[in-house]
Amino acid sequence: MKNKLYLFLILLAAATAQAQEPVVVSAWKEVFKGPVSPDKRDQWLADLKSWRERQRTQIKYNDILYANPKLQWVKHTFIDVQMMAHDRYFYDPVTRKYTVTKYLNDLKKRYGGIDAVLIWPTYPNIGVDNRNQYDLTANMPGGKAAVKQMIKDFKANGVRVFFPIMIWDHGTQRIKQTMPEALVKEMKDLGADGLNGDTMSGVSDDFYGFAKSENYPLAFQPELSLKDLKMIEWNTLSWGYFWGYEHDPGISIYKWFEPKHQVNITNRWATNKTDDLQYAFFNGIGYNTWENVWAIWNQIPERDAESIRRISAIYHQFPDVWSNADWEPYIKTEQKGVFASKFPDANKTIYTLVNRDSTDANGTQITLPYIAGQKYWDLWNGKEIVPQISGSNAALNFKIEGYGFGAVLVANGTAKPATLTAFLTKMAVMSKRGLKTYSASWEPATQQMLPIAKTKLAVKQPAGMLRIPAVKGYNFESVGVMIEGNELPPAVGVQHSWESHPARSQKHSMDIASFYIDQYPVTNKQFKTFLTATGYQPTDSHNFLKDWFKGIYAEGEAELPVTWVSLADARAYAKWAGKRLPHEWEWQYAAQGTDGRVYPWGNDNNKANYPPADTARAMRKPTAVNAYPQGASPFGVIDLIGNIWQWTDEYHDEHSRTAILKGSSYYHAQTSGWYFPPALELTKYGKYLLMAPSIDRARTIGFRCVADAQ
Template identity: 40%
Template sequence: MLVKAFADDYDLKFRPHQVEGPASPRDYLDWNARLRKYRLEQKTKKVSHVASAHDVPELQWVQSSYVQPHVMANDLFLFDPETNRYTVDRYVQDVTERYGTIDSIVIWPSFPNLGCDSRNSEDYYRCLPGGTLGIRSLVEEFHARKIKVLFPVIGWDNGTRDPRASWSYILPRLFKEYNIDGMSSEIAYFTQDYWMNSVAIGHPLAFQAQANSENKLGDAPDLDDSLILQWNTMDMAKYDTTTRIPTVALRKFIEPQHMTRSCDKWSRNKTAMIQHSFFNGLGIEMWENIFGTWNQLTPRDAEALRRTTSILRCFGPDFFASAEWEPHCPCVRWETVFSSKFPSRTVEDQIVWTFVNRGPANVTGHQIVVNYHIGIQFYDVWHGVEIQPTDVCDGLATLSFDIEPYGYGCIFATSDVSPLPGNFETLIKTLHHRSRTPLYKIPICSAVLWQELDEIVVTKYTNENICGMVRIEGGAYEFKVKGLSAHPHSKSEYPGVDIKYPWEFQPSRHHATKHMQIKTFYMDAYPVTESQFKKFLDESGYKPADPTNFLKHWCGGCYPASRANKPVTHVSVEDARAYAKWAGKRLPHEWEWQYVAQGGHEYRTYPWGNEWDETKVPEVYSGRERLYPDHPPADVDAFPAGRSCMGVYDLVGNVWQWTDVYRDEHTRAAIIRGGSYYQAKNGQHYFPQAYRNDQHGKYLLMSPSVDRCATIGFRCVKDTEESALSIGNCSFESDECF
């Protein structure tokens, strides 16, 4: 191996939150010396009078939190809508069986529904099933399994209801109330006031920011640039992990106790990400339920994650938070094999090396030359066996073992008289057994979850209860619609986003045109009003199982006097279905709603024509006060010029309207149509409006307490004999869906 003379002016190549490795072993000494000098320069910026969160006893768990999945609060493995209870056992059992132990979890309650009405982030937390006691119980169940819990902070939520105080003041106190362990946010860093508030109230929180090309450490003000790693104890890093030579995680190198986790939520194949994490001694941020879109970890990546993180967890921060970490130790097969050296912080002569093979070929034989003296033992941890050094000479020895294509390796060196790390023998036995199945023999594919309508209702075809309804004559119809979603940001289509119609084979945001035959049916001329819903309650005695937020704007069991003719809101889809059943009707299918809004075969862009006309819809409200009681929707008959040519009113721009509900193994979501009069201020990330007749909104469902919304109402339809024979306009010619 050729090593050139040391040069003090070696030029490091930086990427956002990363530094590129040496091009070859010849550059290693210069590269390593310059990198350590850079770390020393960064550490001198610290101001000593600021307490570091890394030294707080309550936050020591951060350094060993290697696997942290994100989960939606409405995930059907975590919450059962039938019993209205959290199911922590089911969730933990599922992930443990698939990819092993998890150390912490981020639970998302509000996004992507945030902005559909004026509720802000705090309001969504308050709406969760069971209230404060329910959330504390959820957190305690995770804590009983030694899993820490973080809640997200929506950094851009400054356009919904004004909380009247800063989020840095509100959220630490709210999370203390829930006994939450930390915050996670897709921002570059948490400002110091978050940390100081959590310390002041006696509940120090772990703060996790995001490191990517948009969120650069250098974007912080001068003061924060030198301090933020002292209280931002974690970050999820969206690195470019596909380079042949692994990059070095800069935040971890500057502050070894800092927990960085690699994250690549939308990728199908996560091998490069897992390799990058293992090389750097990082954790993994797992996203499978991505705001209602399921992207399951492949079996091969799941097994790789199980093995690599079991190694990280066994050796722990004593090795992987070592200030003596040496990335890119020269390897014999340096073209494709790369290694990092992690000496123990407490035990002399104990070292862990992690290896990754970035190439498509099996690499066998000599791998690395290491320092050696008699009494040192070496273990091939990945294969669970002890190995013997060869070519021992002049205090050096060669270690030989195999690394499969795109595979991993791990060597542990220890003195024969030093105590072994806890659970080391268990780890060796486990990996000896599991490594008998090479990773390349495990499938690396994942399927898109099957979705279906959760309920099909056909009403009795009588002429009763059709007062106030419009007869909609059927006909041939081409149904074409596009789902609106803030994720993913990429312009390319991602399988699994939005919903799957009964005639499709997978969910998609862009739906092909469906040629269908709409059968004649009746539709309410107006959305159901407050007075009509009050009559239903009086005559039926209906009481929801979970009354939280039910008709939240009513007082003393009745709507305000001025709202009799306004569309009823703060009703869940279950409440709406109960009304429809009482009235001998049902909720419309989305294609029925769109057929009416487009004027049948006229295919209008808006109910009144093809050009937007703000005079035909209520005025938009974008203020930061809550919508009730001072900012209600308009009366249902206030804008007659906005009607459809079929004689149906108030379809667009007043309140969203419930239609179909779709369900897969993890998510329930309702399709809502028509948009509303409320638009959150300052927010392109909020729930998007869908005023056009060929657009719809996907509203994630959890529990009626959360689902009830100030801007969602409904209208009903009723079948004729013709549509009833067509299963309520849900029979699609030769494409039988049921």
């Protein structure tokens, strides 16, 4: 009886020990907490391994996709980037060429380059009219043929290409196929490599099913945490998002569950990337170098860029070791604040180390079992380590900078291969300069407004225009309706001349000289007159006057505002007419007067004063410009809100061009809050990203002109 009781207690104790669940931290539940103390590490690791086996058994995990030869590149996608298709380093609207080499050379120069690119032509512009996510990809300059070649150019440079899934895009133009079928077939046709699931908690298995039926192995990468671990089977990549960094680094749950799964840490608004990079290196996972965030340039500081360069070099020198199933975090270290992980394979082992403290760590960093014939190399500093042997232990001495990194290679003592010699030489050159000598400071990219030349001063009132009197101390207040981007300065907005950085809202007292403004937006009839007189034809003509047929608008639509015109088209018309486009504040003053009213007629939203909203996916055409005279401003300006967006100022920095749209439009896409928002109030504006006329033109965007007055 005593023996049975004794055996029962032993089994109970063992079961209790094995039942310990790893502690999950971070808002997105993607990170395990480390051991509570060094002496608890072995039990903690045992719990992690036990958890992994239980979960795999429970969901009947199948890793067949990770064995697919056509997807082996996934585990080598160490550095990727989300890139706005509107980035000026990526496309030149003057030469009408994709500048892939220019784009990649910039990244290579600053932080060593990338393995994959996520090209983003959709949000935040989607919803300005009813073009869906497929239309916007098709509307990229040059059309399908140019996009295919652009993808080939990336792949020729060893860079894989992703496009996004706008899973919420159910309010724009309908498609005949389901979204998974349409997107998979589109990616196959274009030759792209993967799909990123915007707002998706795991790309659903119907996408994987269609890729399988098309015999086209796409890689899937959701934005958010997976709904369940089963989805790791076909979501071969993921983002590490908002991990809530602690001093002791956490363990990537997905990396631990499936070491061949590639996680790329993503923290777009952070201006200091040290936490991101240390957590990545500790886990042997990748990083997303997202800098162009909805046309705000959040450049990686020099120090972090240099860290990425060195981490990437180590990753690529030993590309397969990081996905080894036997990796172990929290290897015992000798210095306070230094943490290490172990990545073994058949004939070598690499240890990654991070110093989470601000002070340098000197002396012995790690003590390993001594095996005769083994050699040790300090990969971060590019030199061999002579160990201090004490009995059965080998102590490895080297320095790790405050908030820095370290890496050790342990291998047998056979002749050092030439590739390793060359690599160590390269790392030795890089490490001559410590990370602390690189600037960690961050400053917002400066934006400038594109100058608008004054017109010839009008001596008398031009036909169809109204005189707006000069004003002293006009209180210009405006706020952007952009969906996100308030986290940091600069916000997702624009930088006026009186501001130190881009901002969402503006408030400024200013003097405005007298000018004339078109009483109505430019109509189809007026634009046709311009075409007849000048023979104007844009070099990039895709979508130009898309609602016209054979160069003429439909019968009965002469007084509709002209749309499907780019900024360049509008400026060409204005120049021919002896006019110009208005500044944002001129447009607003002409619409508002001096009493700060919210709408042209006052402060109440009287829906009888502007066209009704169109929420249908098919989308009607705009309304005649003279249909709502009761919506006039204090100066008599008509059709200011609720019919079409109207071009005003353009802003640019080194990487982006954007336009300020005023007046809002009649089209309001439904089913999602991610579509381009309306801005009916005069004190609001929309920020529209510019790439090329082909994609910039929209059914809901037109313009009106101004002329300077004596």
